[in-house]
Amino acid sequence: MNEFNGEVRKMMIILSKATLENVYAAFVLANGARMEGIEAEMFFTFFGLEAIHKGKLEHLHTATVGNPALHMPTLLGGLPGVEALATSMMKKEMEKIDMPDVLEFLDILKASGVKLWACKLAMEMFHYKKEDMFDDLDGIITVGDFYKQGSGLGTHMLFV
Amino acid sequence: METQIANITVDVNEEGYLTNFAQWTPAVAEAIAKDLNIMLTPRHWEVITYLQNEHKSDSPLSIRKISKSGVVDIKEFYQLFPNAPLKAATKIAGIPKPASCI
Numbered sequence: 001m002n003e004f005n006g007e008v009r010k011m012m013i014i015l016s017k018a019t020l021e022n023v024y025a026a027f028v029l030a031n032g033a034r035m036e037g038i039e040a041e042m043f044f045t046f047f048g049l050e051a052i053h054k055g056k057l058e059h060l061h062t063a064t065v066g067n068p069a070l071h072m073p074t075l076l077g078g079l080p081g082v083e084a085l086a087t088s089m090m091k092k093e094m095e096k097i098d099m100p101d102v103l104e105f106l107d108i109l110k111a112s113g114v115k116l117w118a119c120k121l122a123m124e125m126f127h128y129k130k131e132d133m134f135d136d137l138d139g140i141i142t143v144g145d146f147y148k149q150g151s152g153l154g155t156h157m158l159f160v
Numbered sequence: 161m162e163t164q165i166a167n168i169t170v171d172v173n174e175e176g177y178l179t180n181f182a183q184w185t186p187a188v189a190e191a192i193a194k195d196l197n198i199m200l201t202p203r204h205w206e207v208i209t210y211l212q213n214e215h216k217s218d219s220p221l222s223i224r225k226i227s228k229s230g231v232v233d234i235k236e237f238y239q240l241f242p243n244a245p246l247k248a249a250t251k252i253a254g255i256p257k258p259a260s261c262i
Contacts, residue, residue, distance in 0.1 A: 098262065
């Protein structure tokens with residue numbers, strides 16, 4: 001046990017996917033940390049960058065193929081329109097439980113003191129520019145920079 | 161269980177939240193706030209009153225609710241009640257800890 005008696009002091013959450021359920025999971029974890037008085041930082045990499053890309057963040061989808069929890073035949077999941085239908089159903093359910101949309105959630109996270117970082121390598125790979133991304137981003141950094149941000153006792157890292 | 165806060169006998173749960181709002185007084189709020197290292201200002205009281213009114217109307221509290229309250233924005237909410245803001249603010253307000261994940 002460390003000097004904080006094993007207490008979680010900081011959550012470093014890496015988001016590498018852009019399916020709605022993964023984005024929300026990462027956001028809820030980051031917000032939940034702040035609500036408990038735990039620091040939180042997020043690193044958006046690979047497809048996770050879509051969650052902070054202004055042109056894409058409002059069009060994220062639920063995966064209908066390769067998602068056994070939807071209990072839908074894989075063949076059906078691949079048909080045109082099925083993913084859009086599943087997504088709109090999911091969004092309706094989320095609205096019912098007072099879940100904010102992606103952009104509003106980003107604003108909440110930022111106002112709550114969550115640091116939001118974009119992965120430099122993935123930004124270059126997808127040819128994204130800083131102007132394409134959510135305005136209140138804290139910066140575009142390397143994985144090494146992100147590890148440095150997480151230094152200190154009581155830090156935990158999570159990969160989504 | 162019963163405990164003494166600001167020389168008043170109140171019922172609290174294991175986390176120190178009042179279980180009977182009728183026992184809440186501003187002096188109790190001051191004492192709980194002091195325990196959380198928070199000095200209550202008029203801005204704090206505005207937020208506390210808002211939370212109590214929301215609770216009275218059985219409206220579930222969440223951080224999203226705070227952002228739409230028109231009373232305080234999220235940034236100021238975290239400044240007024242540092243660390244775990246909704247947990248601290250509801251404790252001071254004498255109402256239950258919100259069970260929301262958002």
